[in-house]
Structures are given as C-alpha cells and as structure tokens.
Amino acid sequence: MAEADTGQHAERRWPEAGVHRIPYWIYTDAEIYAREQARIFKGPSWNYVGLTAEVPEPGSFRRSFIGDIPVVLTRDSDGGLNVFINKCAHRGVQFCQKQRGATNEFICPYHQWTYDLTGKLIGVPFRRGLKRQGGMPASFELDDHHLQRLQVTERNGVVFASFADDLPPLEDYLGESMLGYFDRLFDGRALKVLGYQRQRIPSNWKLMFENIKDPYHASLLHVFLITFGLFRADNPSAVRLDETGRHSALISRKGEQKATSDTAEMGRFKADMKLNDAKLLTPVKEFPGDTTVVMQTIWPNIIFQQQTNTLATRHIVPRGPGAFDLHWTYFGYEDDDEEMTRIRLRQANLMGPAGYVSIDDSEVMEFSQDGISAFPDNEGILEMGGYDTDDVDHIVTESAIRGFYKYYREVMAL
Amino acid sequence: MSRQSVPKTETGLDRMDRLELRLQLDELYAEYAHCLDDGLIEQWPDFFAEDCSYLLIPRENYDEGLPLATIRCESKGYLKDRVAAVQDTSLYAPLMLRHLVCGLRVTEIAAGHVKAEANFAVLRTQVDEITKVFLAGRYVDTIVVEDGQLKFKEKLAIHDSLLIPNTLVLPV
Numbered sequence: 001m002a003e004a005d006t007g008q009h010a011e012r013r014w015p016e017a018g019v020h021r022i023p024y025w026i027y028t029d030a031e032i033y034a035r036e037q038a039r040i041f042k043g044p045s046w047n048y049v050g051l052t053a054e055v056p057e058p059g060s061f062r063r064s065f066i067g068d069i070p071v072v073l074t075r076d077s078d079g080g081l082n083v084f085i086n087k088c089a090h091r092g093v094q095f096c097q098k099q100r101g102a103t104n105e106f107i108c109p110y111h112q113w114t115y116d117l118t119g120k121l122i123g124v125p126f127r128r129g130l131k132r133q134g135g136m137p138a139s140f141e142l143d144d145h146h147l148q149r150l151q152v153t154e155r156n157g158v159v160f161a162s163f164a165d166d167l168p169p170l171e172d173y174l175g176e177s178m179l180g181y182f183d184r185l186f187d188g189r190a191l192k193v194l195g196y197q198r199q200r201i202p203s204n205w206k207l208m209f210e211n212i213k214d215p216y217h218a219s220l221l222h223v224f225l226i227t228f229g230l231f232r233a234d235n236p237s238a239v240r241l242d243e244t245g246r247h248s249a250l251i252s253r254k255g256e257q258k259a260t261s262d263t264a265e266m267g268r269f270k271a272d273m274k275l276n277d278a279k280l281l282t283p284v285k286e287f288p289g290d291t292t293v294v295m296q297t298i299w300p301n302i303i304f305q306q307q308t309n310t311l312a313t314r315h316i317v318p319r320g321p322g323a324f325d326l327h328w329t330y331f332g333y334e335d336d337d338e339e340m341t342r343i344r345l346r347q348a349n350l351m352g353p354a355g356y357v358s359i360d361d362s363e364v365m366e367f368s369q370d371g372i373s374a375f376p377d378n379e380g381i382l383e384m385g386g387y388d389t390d391d392v393d394h395i396v397t398e399s400a401i402r403g404f405y406k407y408y409r410e411v412m413a414l
Numbered sequence: 415m416s417r418q419s420v421p422k423t424e425t426g427l428d429r430m431d432r433l434e435l436r437l438q439l440d441e442l443y444a445e446y447a448h449c450l451d452d453g454l455i456e457q458w459p460d461f462f463a464e465d466c467s468y469l470l471i472p473r474e475n476y477d478e479g480l481p482l483a484t485i486r487c488e489s490k491g492y493l494k495d496r497v498a499a500v501q502d503t504s505l506y507a508p509l510m511l512r513h514l515v516c517g518l519r520v521t522e523i524a525a526g527h528v529k530a531e532a533n534f535a536v537l538r539t540q541v542d543e544i545t546k547v548f549l550a551g552r553y554v555d556t557i558v559v560e561d562g563q564l565k566f567k568e569k570l571a572i573h574d575s576l577l578i579p580n581t582l583v584l585p586v
Contacts, residue, residue, distance in 0.1 A: 196472060270502075280495065345481055353580065354582040
C-alpha cells in the first residue's frame with residue numbers, strides 16, 4: 001500500500017469543473033484528513049454512535065467512535081443517554097477498554113480518577129494528600145475536570161452525538177425526505193441487536209460513502225444483485241438526496257432473474273445461475289409499498305441498510321487517509337418471531353466482510369485506493385447522469401456522489 | 415481427498431481405540447486444511463455430513479450469545495453455493511491461505527458422534543503484500559461417521575479476530 005501524502009499542500013484547489021471532477025488528493029493527503037476530522041466529525045454534524053438497544057439499562061455502556069475519536073455511550077441512573085470522550089481528564093488515558101457492559105462508574109486505571117455515568121469527575125485519590133503531604137492545590141475543583149461531554153440526540157432507538165452546541169434537531173438535520181426513509185426502518189418498534197461484524201478496509205473512508213451512493217456500479221459489479229434481481233438498473237429505482245446533498249438514499253425493488261434487452265450490457269449477469277439452497281434469498285414482505293432496498297447514507301459517518309430482510313447500521317471509523325474500519329451492527333425488531341430472525345440471519349450472508357455482495361465492494365475500494373495513491377493530482381470523473389445533484393427515478397447516475405461532494409466542499413472550504 | 419475409511423465403526427465410535435480415533439481426527443483436520451489451502455475448494459462440502467451446518471462466527475457475538483455469523487451455512491447446499499461464489503461470482507484479488515490447525519482436544523465421545531475442538535491460525539499471502547496473520551480462533555465441531563468416513567455434522571469456527579483485514583473470501 002502506498003503511504004499517505006506528506007501533507008505539504010496548503011494550496012489545494014478543487015478542479016475548476018466542479019463536483020463532476022474529484023481530485024485524488026482528497027483520498028491521500030494527511031492534511032486533508034486532519035481537516036476532515038476537525039471540520040466534519042468535530043464540526044456541525046450529528047454522528048451516529050449506537051443503538052439504545054445496546055444500552056438498555058441504567059449503567060449500560062458501549063464504546064464507539066466519532067471520526068477517529070474514541071467515545072463512550074452510556075445510560076445514566078436517570079435513564080438519560082450520555083456520550084463523552086474516552087479520555088481521562090488527568091493524563092489522557094483511554095479508560096474504557098471494554099466494548100460493551102454495565103457499570104456504576106468509570107475508574108481510570110492509571111490513577112483511579114473516577115467518573116459517573118454522565119462523565120462527571122467524582123473522585124481523585126489523594127486529592128487532599130497523605131499525612132498532610134502532597135495532594136492537589138486548594139484551587140483544584142472536580143467540576144473543572146469532567147470528561148468532555150457531547151450533545152446527544154436519539155430517534156426511534158438510534159443515538160447520535162455532536163461536538164457542536166448549536167445544531168438543529170436531528171429531524172431538521174435529516175430533512176423531510178431523508179427522515180421519511182429513516183422512519184421507515186426505525187419506525188419506533190424496539191430494536192433487537194443480532195450481532196456485529198467488523199472489518200478494516202484499506203481505502204479512504206469517503207470511498208465507502210461513494211460506493212453506497214453509486215447505483216451505477218451495482219448493476220455491473222455484483223453478480224448476486226444482478227443475477228437474482230435484488231438491485232438492478234432495469235428494476236424501478238430512484239436516487240433521493242436531501243436539500244444540502246450530504247445525505248442520500250438509493251431505493252429499489254426486487255425483480256426477477258431474467259435476461260432482458262437491458263441485461264445485455266451487464267456483463268456479469270448469469271441467467272442460468274441457481275442457488276443450491278434457495279432459502280438464502282427467500283424474501284418476506286415486511287415494509288409498506290413495493291420497495292425492497294433502501295441504502296441510506298447519513299452525513300458524516302453512517303449507512304443504514306435494508307436489503308430485503310437484512311437490516312444493519314454500517315458505522316464508518318476513519319483510520320488515517322488510507323484506511324477505515326467498518327462496524328456492522330445487524331438488527332431486527334423485538335417483535336420478530338424466530339422464523340423472521342432466521343431469515344435475517346440467513347440473508348446476512350450477502351453482507352459484511354464475507355458477504356456475497358459486500359466482498360466485491362470492499363475489494364474494489366482497496367483496488368481504488370491502490371490505483372489512486374500514486375496520483376494525487378489526477379481526477380476522477382463523475383458525469384454519469386449529467387452534472388447536477390438532483391433526485392432521479394433511475395439508477396444510471398452518480399448524482400448522489402456529486403451531492404456529497406457539493407456539501408463536502410462547503411464544509412471543507414475547498 | 416485421500417482419507418482412509420474409519421475401521422470397524424459399526425460397534426460405535428465410543429468402542430474405537432482412543433489412539434486410532436485421535437489419528438483419524440488428526441487426519442480429518444489435516445485434509446480439511448489441505449483442501450482449503452491448496453486449491454481444492456470444490457471438495458470442501460465433501461468434508462461435511464449430508465445434514466450439516468457450518469458457522470464462522472466472531473467471538474464477540476459467540477461469547478455474548480448473539481446469533482449473527484460472518485458466514486452461515488445451514489445445509490450442504492449453502493456450502494456448495496459458497497464454493498460457487500469463490501469460484502465464479504465474487505470479485506477479489508488473488509490470495510493464498512495457509513491454515514495452521516493445532517491443539518486438537520476430543521471433548522466428547524459417544525456411540526454416534528465425537529465432539530472435538532482445535533485452534534486455528536490462518537495466514538494470508540497476497541500480491542504486493544507481506545504474508546500476514548489473517549485470522550485466529552478455534553473450531554468447535556461435532557463429527558459423525560458417514561459413508562465410512564468421519565464428517566463434520568456441525569462445524570463452528572469462532573474467530574477471535576474482531577477486525578477482519580478487509581474481506582474473508584475463502585472459508586476457514
């Protein structure tokens with residue numbers, strides 16, 4: 001893998017053409033990466049941190065990330081949700097090392113500074129010294145040294161947090177159209193976590209968003225989607241963006257496995273491919289309407305997946321310009337019966353690091369980074385479907401990627 | 415696969431000589447690794463009983479009783495479909511795996527089945543990359559005799575590794 005740029009590029013300028021040209025330095029430049037952490041993840045955005053089902057009781061906690069910053073999500077003794085930075089106020093130790101669990105308080109292992117479930121500092125050993133020696137100065141106040149606590153919001157079981165104090169409510173942040181797709185999946189029923197998958201993908205984090213905002217590739221790259229009609233250019237499909245362009249949804253419905261005049265250009269379509277065990281793809285209708293696929297990307301760090309009956313959040317955790325971690329949380333609903341849970345678990349074979357569909361994406365992202373890294377001053381082309389960032393009722397377009405970069409340029413001042 | 419038939423199992427696996435059984439199991443695990451590592455993937459389903467299951471599951475999920483697997487095969491058909499994906503449909507960079515299986519523990523011997531566990535480490539070699547430890551974990555298996563050979567009735571591969579280095583294409 002190529003190393004990241006050294007970052008000595010204060011005068012980075014976006015190509016004159018606009019968002020239908022993507023400069024490759026945004027995927028490789030360490031200075032751009034640092035600016036993303038500051039302006040995007042620590043900036044005015046609601047970042048996904050987890051599900052309330054993961055912190056069901058007072059005392060429950062879960063580690064998480066905002067950008068590459070480690071945080072902890074807790075439920076306090078009053079039932080409130082809290083998110084704070086996983087860094088002791090004393091000497092910076094990442095004190096919470098357990099993925100999930102329950103506790104009454106957090107004690108930093110180094111000098112046992114102790115915090116309550118809201119992140120307030122409640123104890124400092126030897127604060128008054130020992131045998132009248134040592135101790136903190138009289139001016140030291142616990143109240144001055146709480147953990148850094150973030151703004152928190154929750155809707156229908158999904159928790160977001162922000163470094164910014166003056167953000168609009170989540171509903172306004174999503175906008176009417178995106179809120180509709182969000183509420184379709186998170187409709188207020190209690191969620192049930194089915195398990196986790198995690199992978200480290202050796203590519204820039206934005207390539208993950210591009211992938212899920214790019215319906216053009218889905219009809220060409222993924223044999224499984226094309227062949228079994230799960231997501232294909234000749235099925236009724238749509239691309240929807242919010243007003244800013246930062247969020248989007250790809251929407252489609254399952255079709256049949258049949259060759260048409262349109263499949264001629266889908267080189268990887270296999271008319272005669274059959275599963276030995278068709279149970280894997282047996283769908284159950286569970287959402288209103290004909291739509292069977294909604295892949296929603298919410299700025300700046302989360303993908304919400306409904307592909308037939310497999311439901312998941314895909315949380316993006318950047319790891320420098322050349323890598324990111326993808327944390328998958330698969331879920332169903334508390335009121336699912338055993339058969340429904342089994343169906344979700346089976347269809348999960350499509351997704352994740354070993355998924356029949358996702359393997360292709362993860363590999364291609366690595367190939368992209370490998371190709372791009374040596375050419376920071378080259379540009380990618382985003383002209384499928386024209387130059388604009390509008391909603392369309394087909395999937396032969398890259399408009400959602402253009403929308404993403406329209407907003408990205410504003411936030412990054414590029 | 416050049417495995418020998420299991421001798422005299424009509425009387426039950428629990429009547430078999432313990433050393434002989436252990437040698438047979440050792441051979442089963444060695445041939446299984448050879449199949450996955452040396453380009454014999456189409457023979458992978460043959461290591462399983464007709465009625466079988468295979469689960470590759472993160473230890474994180476297994477330890478907490480969460481059912482989600484990395485690969486879930488509920489029948490022999492699923493195994494064949496996984497082979498077809500590896501051979502024909504999935505897109506991935508060329509890779510070589512090497513399974514190091516050790517620490518075989520026989521945990522239960524009954525007339526009709528044996529339960530066994532073993533550790534695995536999988537090394538992955540790719541173009542332009544130094545060979546890396548790809549995955550570590552353990553097998554928790556139930557083994558039966560079918561067609562005169564030991565076969566996996568249930569195979570659980572629990573991977574300690576939380577972060578998978580990008581993709582997991584070949585089974586473990």
